[in-house]
Amino acid sequence: MLRRVLYIDLGRGESAVEEREDLFEEWLGGTGVATQLLLEECPPGADPLSPEAPIVFSIGPLNALFPAITKTVAAFKSPLSGELGESYAGGRLGMALRFAGHEAVVVRGAAERPVYISIENDEVKIKDATSIWGVPATVVGYILRDVETGVGRRSIIRIGPGGERLVRYAGVVVDTYRHFGRLGLGAVFGSKKLKAIVVSGTEDVMVPDPRRYRRIYNRLFKTVVQTDAMEKYHDIGTPININVLNQLKGLPTRNFQDSSFEGAEKISGEVLADNYLFRRVSCAHCPIGCIHIGMLKTSFSREHEFEIRKISYDFELLYALGSNLGVSSAEGVLELIEACERQGLDAISTGVVLAWATEALDRGLVTLQETLGVSLRWNDVPSYLKAIENIVRMENEFYAALAQGVVFASERYGGGEFAMALGKNEVPGYHTGPASVVGLTVGVRHSHLDNAGYSIDQRALKKSLTPEEMVDAIIREDDSRGVYNSLVGCLFARGVYTPENILEALGSVGIEKTEGELEELGRRIFDEKYRFKRREGFDLAEARIPRRFYETVSAVGMIDPETIEEMMRIYRKRRGW
Missing domain, CATH: 3.60.9.10 (Aldehyde ferredoxin oxidoreductase, N-terminal domain)
Structure with missing residues (x-):
């Protein structure tokens, strides 16, 4: 190779x-x-x-x-x-x-x-x-x-x-x-x-041991398609989390002012699948079809003439441009998703920025003069669509600030306590508890996909976990995902690619490793990423955590600042920092 x-x-x-x-x-x-x-x-x-x-x-x-x-x-x-x-x-x-x-x-x-x-x-x-x-x-x-x-x-x-x-x-x-x-x-x-x-390209891909390769390939393929390991991603997909997190009181709503949304059912994965799902699409060489494409039909004349738009949706988009903006219609969320697609914007960051701007206007930190007359209000889809255009065009100083992210905008206009970002990255759709907050803070890219802290909180709902146990789980995930992301696999398939299967798959293409070697590699990759982060000015000791996380009930109850501080101390000690 x-x-x-x-x-x-x-x-x-x-x-x-x-x-x-x-x-x-x-x-x-x-x-x-x-x-x-x-x-x-x-x-x-x-x-x-x-x-x-x-x-x-x-x-x-x-x-x-x-x-x-x-x-x-x-x-x-x-x-x-x-x-x-x-x-x-x-x-x-x-x-x-x-x-x-x-x-x-x-x-x-x-x-x-x-x-x-x-x-x-x-x-x-x-x-x-x-x-x-x-x-x-x-x-x-x-x-x-x-x-x-x-x-x-x-x-x-x-x-x-x-x-x-x-x-x-x-x-x-x-x-x-x-x-x-x-x-x-x-x-x-x-x-x-x-x-x-x-x-x-037209290059061939050769494997050194075709028989061994076919054996492990067939086992993995059967696990993917003939078991329930990835079934949920094909059926309703990640949007199933809307109702699940809403019931757990872990669904961020109206800029994390609430953790459950009265309109959740209307934008849920089930409603979208029943009424808007057009087709499912797969990535190359994946049989699952987890990419859900919604069909939005809008009239443009009185003579029953319609435009059909095909819009990809998933949980994070439904949270960011749905519950977090108080948008309670599937059509409205799909309109906002398409606007982000057209402009080429990250939908998560866009939704969090708009939610902060809505609250900032409501609290009088900014005025209608600064929003250019756009009366940002929860569930006001036309105003949000206009605001997205203004952000891209940077129509004035306020929208130019929004274009630099929610932390920059809050430093300019105030409201840092409800500017929902960790590591300057706008947060994803989980208000599940302390493991999510700490996981997003310490993760190499401040993403829920770094270590899935939200899933650790959900485990804590079933069995109480100490701060030490939660930190250890975060570290294990951070390190193991360093290896998995070097393969580079879809995280939906992590349950399929067990350490044993990874070792066999690597061996079939001529890469012989031991489980211990992969564990050590994961730790080293994490350390190298933090080497770059520190070199460019990131300091975990100065991590900013918005007060709003402590003011709104989460899936595991109110989050105690002392618990977060204790977990951060334990984390630094475990890492040897």
């Missing part, structure tokens, strides 16, 4: 391929390799939006070879947090990179005018994108698929106007329905005048 890194310099218009066997031998692939390349390529203190700040993509040794190993990791310096930026996307990108023969891609420099990159096997072209600059992210894919080759083995990733205008939480759309959503990769693309990347 080739272990190649493709380097592309937008400023010089050049590309080169290097064999980096040593890098992959030590760090496996995926996030392990991407972190090392980011440490190599990003100068200390670099402006995240400067030509010196690179973009790194990496896949793992099992991509395109095993079911549900579908992701690609992007590593960059985040313009939102100012430190580690890391995001994952499915779709076809991992497969396309494998067939193009590149396990990692590093994008350096910046172009003088809008461009897109075309990668076909070893051939790299930097092409003019002036004609598609300013075009919505939802449209760019349709344009490029007609002018680029590689149908069936191709991935098209692109930004929208939000990334072009450097909104700090702009994302990158991947193959229509997937995203590098969090921490502002879209703005980094925009700073480089990079509109899109198209990847395709």
